[in-house]
Amino acid sequence: MNQKKIVYRYISGTVLLFLIVLSIYGFLIEPYDIEIHHIWIKDPYLSRILGGKIVLHLSDLHIGTFGPREQKVLEISTSLKPDIIFMTGDYVPWQGDYEPALHFLSRLKAKTGIWAVMGDYDYSNSRKSCLFCHEKGSEKPTQRHSVRFLRDNIDTLKLAEGSINIAGIDINKRWPGDSRLLSRLNKSKLPAILLSHNPLTFDSINGDLKLLMLAGDTHGGQIALPSWFFRILGYRKNASYSHGLFERNGNKLFVTRGIGISHLPVRIFRKPEISVLHFTP
Secondary structure, three states: OOHHHHHHHHHHHHHHHHHHHHHHHHHHHHHHOOEEEEEEEEOHHHHHHHOOOOEEEEOOOOOOOOOHHHHHHHHHHHHHOOOEEEEEOOOOOOOOOOHHHHHHHHHOOOOOEEEEEOOOHHHOOHHHHHHHOEOOOOOOEOOOOOEEEOOOEEEEEEEOOEEEEEEEOOOOOOOOOOHHHHHHHHHHOOOEEEEOOOHHHHHHOOOOOOOEEEEOOOHHHOEOOOHHHHHHHOOHHHHHHOOEEEEEOOEEEEEOOOOOOOOOOOOEOOOOEEEEEEEEO
16 A cells, blocks of 8 residues: 555544544533633623622523433522523424423522523414413413513612613514613613523614623524634624624623524534623723
């Protein structure tokens, strides 16, 4: 065998081994390796009220069955002893069973409260989506969990340190949805946190609001690929706001990589995360 064939086989074998190892890691290891991701957000208004408090951001759980990953998320969340939890949608698989997600929410706890919005997957079975907020076959508020779902509305959270507005954009409506929501946020003059499943909502936020928006939906791309690749595929949200902290005109956006997976059950260098938000002056 000549030298060129030996080199070719060596390189081919190395590449094949690398792809096998990468596939094992991406399909079997990283999707379950949940990271606690600490984010420091510089905001003098929010830091005055939320500074020193433990604030978690969870998103995109896509719970098909209540298994080890969901149990681990609950264990980590409980160990962090959160004051507040914010959630930004996609708790179920597409047209999947809603019961495991409802069970998960029933076990999620925070000292002050939990606020959430729904994602497009949560509306994939419109009748079952009602179970997030209401008792089955009734308009009575659900007693299964303590999560407060916001659908184009605002809660004002009053704490000893001051008050903040917590608002939620409903993914089931085309942004800007109910324009009165923006008007109310603008008129109140209170610091505000806006929950939205889709990070592209941020493009419609003007500079007068000076708010923090939390979003998910992108999964960080699930695979570490350049933004131009996602742009070619037509995934504008991943191309513009794959994950991390963004700022424009005084408004801030944090996009979490989320926890679950969709389409392909793989994550490569985009670990699932529980985000811990820290507010500094």
